[in-house]
Amino acid sequence: MNKIKLQTMLRQFFLEDIGEQDITSSAIFPAHETGMGTFIAKEKGIVAGLEIITEAYCLLDPSIRVRLLKHDGQLVQPGEKIAEVEGPVRDLLSGERVILNLLQRMGGIATRTRKSVEALSSGHTKICDTRKTTPGLRMLDKYAVRCGGGSNHRYGLYDGIMIKDNHIAFCGTITEAVKRVKEHAGHMVKIEVETENKEQVIEAVEAGADVIMFDNRSPREVAEFVNYVPKGIITEASGGITDNQLVAYRDTGVDYISLGYLTHSVKALDISMLVENQLLGGNADENARTTRAHQESSIARNI
Numbered sequence: 001m002n003k004i005k006l007q008t009m010l011r012q013f014f015l016e017d018i019g020e021q022d023i024t025s026s027a028i029f030p031a032h033e034t035g036m037g038t039f040i041a042k043e044k045g046i047v048a049g050l051e052i053i054t055e056a057y058c059l060l061d062p063s064i065r066v067r068l069l070k071h072d073g074q075l076v077q078p079g080e081k082i083a084e085v086e087g088p089v090r091d092l093l094s095g096e097r098v099i100l101n102l103l104q105r106m107g108g109i110a111t112r113t114r115k116s117v118e119a120l121s122s123g124h125t126k127i128c129d130t131r132k133t134t135p136g137l138r139m140l141d142k143y144a145v146r147c148g149g150g151s152n153h154r155y156g157l158y159d160g161i162m163i164k165d166n167h168i169a170f171c172g173t174i175t176e177a178v179k180r181v182k183e184h185a186g187h188m189v190k191i192e193v194e195t196e197n198k199e200q201v202i203e204a205v206e207a208g209a210d211v212i213m214f215d216n217r218s219p220r221e222v223a224e225f226v227n228y229v230p231k232g233i234i235t236e237a238s239g240g241i242t243d244n245q246l247v248a249y250r251d252t253g254v255d256y257i258s259l260g261y262l263t264h265s266v267k268a269l270d271i272s273m274l275v276e277n278q279l280l281g282g283n284a285d286e287n288a289r290t291t292r293a294h295q296e297s298s299i300a301r302n303i
Contacts, residue, residue: 127150237257
């Protein structure tokens, strides 16, 4: 992830959530009181975006110490520790929700991507994402896809040309659409054309497309259309493909399968931050034992 962009995003997220101040934490805890917290997985999945913990807490208070215990793309089991943090309690609690929201979403995307890659189980065809991401989170969504073993499609309208059905309908033909974009775009930008039948595939090849998408085509049709595409031109299947259908596309010969559901229908990976209370009076060892017992009980309920 781009660190400068990540820091900018986190500043905006904190401004949205904290605003002028976290009035709850500020009212309860003096600025000098410190504590410890542990990020724990509450279900099996792939973690992604752990750098967010470090960068987010650094923005709130550079004195906060972060120890990452896992790495992006790693499989975690329920009850496993992901990271430990130590510093001013106010800031630990103020940053908790934003950090968890991002980690849970990215973990969900990475986990779903890994399942799709494993379901396809192909030595040739790759799984990739689409632009169906939540506005403002695209960098994080696409990074999570990579953590899950997938590939990235174009990041936006600015870094790749995709001539879709509506472009073709307004322009008249694939040939004319490709001609116009070649006159406008530089030679470093690839041109992808969306096709729906054999005739369009052949026209896109003859027009000089770099990538040809087979849109909403069955495995049988994709296997047929691939034969009309010369080597050197990338092929992609997209549209309405589910996890259960991926196996049927395994031997079609297509280069990429793009799946919108990797990012637009995310089930968050369940992650929590549990704290060790170093602030209460009385015996510190007893407080620690009580906190650990609470943590273990909480984890057990979610396994």
